[in-house]
Amino acid sequence: MKNIRYFLWCVLFVTGILSMSAQTGTVRGTITDSKSKEPLVSATVYLQMASQSTSSKSFGKITNKQGQFEISNVPVGTYTLRVTYVSYASYLKTITVIDQQTVTVDVPLRLDVKGLEEVVITGVASRTQKSVAEVAVSRVDATALSNANGFQDVSQLLAGKVAGVKASSSSGAVGMGFRFDVRSGAGLNGNGQPTIFVDGVRVASGLSDAGTGGQDFSDLALLSPESIESIEVLKGPAASALYGTSGSNGVVLIKTKRALAGTIPNSYSVQFKTTHGINERQNDYTKEYSLGYEDANRTFRTGNISGQAFTIAGNTSSFNYLLGYDRRNEEGILSTNSFNRDVLRGNFSAFASDKLTFNISSSYGFTKTYVPYGDNTVFGFLGETLNYGPEFKIPGTNITIGGAYSGLDSIAVASLVNVRKQQSFTGSAEVLYLPVKELSIRGVLGVNTVGSFYEQLIPAQYDYSRYGVIRGDVFKSQETDNYYNFDLSATYSTNFSETIKSATVAGIQGFLSNSYGISVEKDSFPSTSITALGSGNRYIAGAEVFGDARSAGLFIQEEVSFDDTYFLTAGIRNDFASAIGKDAASVFYPKLTGAVRLDRALELPQDLNLFKFRFGYGASGILPGPLDGSTLRWGVAQSGHGAGAVITSQGNPTLQPETVQELEFGTEIEYDNRYGIEVTYFRQFAANSIFTRQQAPSVGLPAPFQNVGSIVGSGIEASIYAELFRTEDYQLNLNLIYNYANNEVTDLGGASPIINGENVVMKGFSKGEFVAFPIIGALYEADGTYRGPELGKERVSFGKSLAPTNGSFSFTFRFLKDFSLYLLTDWSLGGTIHNFTRQFGTRFGANEEFKQLATKLGVNLNYGMLPDTTVEILTKNTNAYTQAAERFAQLDPTETGASDYYESSDNFRIREISLQYNLTSLIESIMPNVIKNASLTFAARNVAMFKTYSGPDVEITTNGADRSVTRGQDFFTLQNPRTLYGMLSIGF
Amino acid sequence: MKNYKTLNYILLFGLAAFITLIGCKDFVQNIEPPNDSTEDINLNSEQEIDFLMNGVKAKFATTYSELTCLAGGLSDELVYDPNFPGATYPQYFEVEVGIIKLNNTSIENAITNLGSLRMHADTLIGRASVITFKDDNLRNQALATGYIYGALARYLWASYFGLNENNGGGVINSGPFIPASAMYDLALKYIDSAARYSQGDLNPVAYSLKAKIHLIEGRLNDADTAAQNGMSEIDKPFEAKFSKESVNFWYNNAGKGRTQFLLSRRYLDYTSQDSREIRRVSFANTQGIGNYIYQSKYFEDKTPIIVMSWQENSLMRAELSWREYMKSRMESDSTSAMTYIDAVRASHGLDPLAVPLTLDEIFNERDKELFCTGARLIDQRRSGKWHLSNSAWRYLPITEAERTRNPNLLK
16 A cells, blocks of 8 residues: 555656646637638648757647637747638748747738739749739639639640630640740740740640641640649740740749648648549531531530549658649540540658758659541541532432542541550759858759650551552651750848848759650551551651750849839840850840839828839740751652752751840739739830741752841730628639730841741731732633632731730639639630631532532533532623622632631630539538548530631631641631539548 | 858859859750751762762652653643542642642642752762762762753753743743743753763763753754664663652552542543553553543552653654655655654554554654653643643743742843
């Protein structure tokens, strides 16, 4: 008994000592909206030791339904309290925890609808809050968008969301390329596409010819929208000057999802999402478009969509991680089109010390894309239906001509196979080092390697002999593309005085790319079931491609601010590239930007929380092609005489990049943290444009490249946003974007204009404008018979292939607390589309009016047409004949100046709509503490389109996303589908 | 202390940046050169001459097959029928009816190839003239090759292109328009140079080509003199040769590979008169589609085109003899003409000509013997047997590209 008592006293004594050494306190409080005073539920409250030592423990909590939190057993010490909540500015406060005491912190969070306090990227090594950014910056919250909608590719994420940037697919084939249009398109050279970085890796964003007519494969198809957290866009040289020749068409910076630093420590979350839906034809073809419309409408199917995404993310005090896998299987609206994608992702962040951080991003993706033939090819469904009028019998014979599938049987068309399998690894390693408080050093190494295998099969069991294919034809190619980039920069920040702050940035960037590929084609396969190249009896062709290019640049920049009100930044970059002529010097690109917060400089109403004026100037350039700076080059031509030397290109060793300069002015106003407007005016000047001074064919040499030519562009971007009301149960947000952009070629330096059919690059017109000699009437033979169209002597414009005005309007309406309705509409005005499907089909009997007029004029045989028996032949030299002839001339199927085939592309579209039910509260009430979040969404894309164009879609172009002059042409191009789908998302 | 530390870091970074600046240019230039092309300077050696000669021949083959096929389309030899399912190139319809726009892309392509052929041939001549050769025979061979193909380029300009519907001729290196006669004269000079360097190999071919040009120009005596020294039965035909990578244009545009141009049905008359004529006038029926026929002379994509043969030389001698007969009325000339005709027929296993010989019959024999070689268009112009309207083009037009980019064209 005595021993037991002694033992108990010892236990009490030890416990007492232990309890005395573990001194702790409590932190509690309430989080509310600073205006409405309403509690904020599920706000994140996080405590971090002020020293940020890795050995320190971190604490956190989520607020309850009353907006309250309590964190107990917090060791004594000084902490940074951080509170975050969606659409509100983050809150930071230093607190001290005392033993056995409770610290109460009530936090009023300020609304920040537009994320003005978020840090955005404003240059190659510049990061600042949006509220003081000196250039127009656009940021897309991809996570929020993906929660409300499902997207097939990155272009759908951006469409209608970023002022000054248009991302559009070129046809309805799933998995194919898309095209960016940024502001007024910068210069005359290059492909007009921005440079794209994913987590610091400069990624392949090119196109590969699919060999199926017009459309191309895109390297960006490997990028899954589910992986993306945010997208920031620097829209032109004013912002992207220090990216050098990579930045003339802007820079798109994509950040993939990571575990959020500073959230609840030592926790993890799991998110699962499943998507199911269909693709269906959006609009019917009509008789006005082609007499083959009924056969064309019968070719489509409803394609299925299925996708799943799984993510696990977690963090400790020194290590964050995110692992994810997502897959998407999608069928297009043609039977020969489908797209499969699988992506594995792993992102890690390690905090070695309070001065050293490592970030690793990696993804490994696979795609498999089956592509339909289309766009100006007889092997496609649309070419074999829309190109022909109805079938008819030659009188007195059993011979029928015309009709759908006159050239190729429909089963033969459906049996053609074009498939590309692609795999890609994208990875980056980033180091952030803060050796001393004022100095930070950042280094990034990035690699993107893409392997592509392509197979084109014309099967042996069907008859393609009309097109020269004998007993099957197989083409296979394999290509590997590697991209490497490195960035190293240092930032030195100091305060000259209490009010004057300075940051100096200096750095270097480098980029290497190489590619290698081979291809082989054989035909005459003895078996219909074996298509290995070795079994083909006849060798057709083989080829090899090789490329190697490098670029590098050094930059320095000085940022100065006064009183957090006046901001000025100046910088310069020296660029080098292997594509620049050997005898040309390196290139310098300057930058100067500034901003003033008038709401701080002047006495303005307090509710006017932002009134900023900004200006920017920057210069960038567009590189020549890899061999354009070389001198005369000879390649190989094969013939029956053996391989021989032929001239392939004539370069210019003094060739320099095209220079693009940009000036922008903008203003941003925000009232009451919920209503805002942002307007930017920009002007772009490109000079030293690289043109081939086109030579007469009799010279016999390829045209040499020269730095001649210039183009000027300008425009306005505006966005208006408003949060009309926000309560616990209801909320309404509106967003309106307006863009206007135009350009004009001001000089070609004596070089001949580029004329790609109807699209031209010509002085006095915009890039790619439709320009041709117009048909001004009819010509007649001596006896009065119609002879042909009469052309005007001067070229005139038939419209702009790229609409100068476009915009979007969207709203998000949350109602009954857990329901959310999202709608996005967009429009474009002032553009033109060339209906080449209708023009080309005219000569094959697909145009009823043309057939009738040809018969009336007695010239049907001149066009290889049998007479239309429903009309009578007119008498020559009469008014009726003349009228018919004048109209007939305008329908000429061969003239680029036939105005009847240029139609307005003005359109208004209901682009996206979704209805989401947040199931979290419902499930929580049934099964508490099981899930973190859950939602059910029904959505649609390309819901409806209102247009005057006779074709089914205005947003298509026959050469796919190819970045040449040719665009705005509809030539048997597949329409974009309407997509209907549902998503279920659950988080644990 | 902290300030010194900061300064140290800045100085270290600055030094690294300076070193990097110096190395940047070397870094970007240190790339692997392409493996599918080479700079011009690397071809200035004797070892590359065969490579260069084959290049000229390859250019000629491509150009010749394309031009002769388009010429066939303009003549009454080939037909473009838009009702035929395989006919999908509307620019060929312009050629078919002889109402040809100056921006016709098919002719644009052909004229570009011809300009390139001429340039390659002349460049070979220039390079062979300055390179130091150890092997004089190789040098002479290079010069002979350059000259003969340069001559052919000029011949093609004169024979197939024109400034307007009835005026043939061409352009050399963005110079003024050279009428057909003057262009043929240039061709003759090049042929003479080729013969001078050829050491006998090309001589019969050269003389036959000269005879052809003289005959087109109506210089009958000169044609006869040249033809007498031209190709005989022991000489192999002079051909344009093709391969899998560089296919015969006829095969892929007017043949089994792809049939845009069909064959005129008038060739059925020849085989109905003598079925063995199929050996010369080779054609096939399109399968299952109407009553169309296409040429099958070029039955494979690499079937060569005969540019000059002893048979053509014989037919020229036949025509020249007959024309002499029409002036002199000497039976020996008539007999000679018949002998030459029958020798050509016999080479295909055909019986001697059974009908009285006339100039029309000679042109018919040429129509069959020189079937699908580009000769028909020239013969139609020479014989006056034109099948289109008077306002139609009788030559392929010099296209818009040459007219707008060559300021000297009309000087």
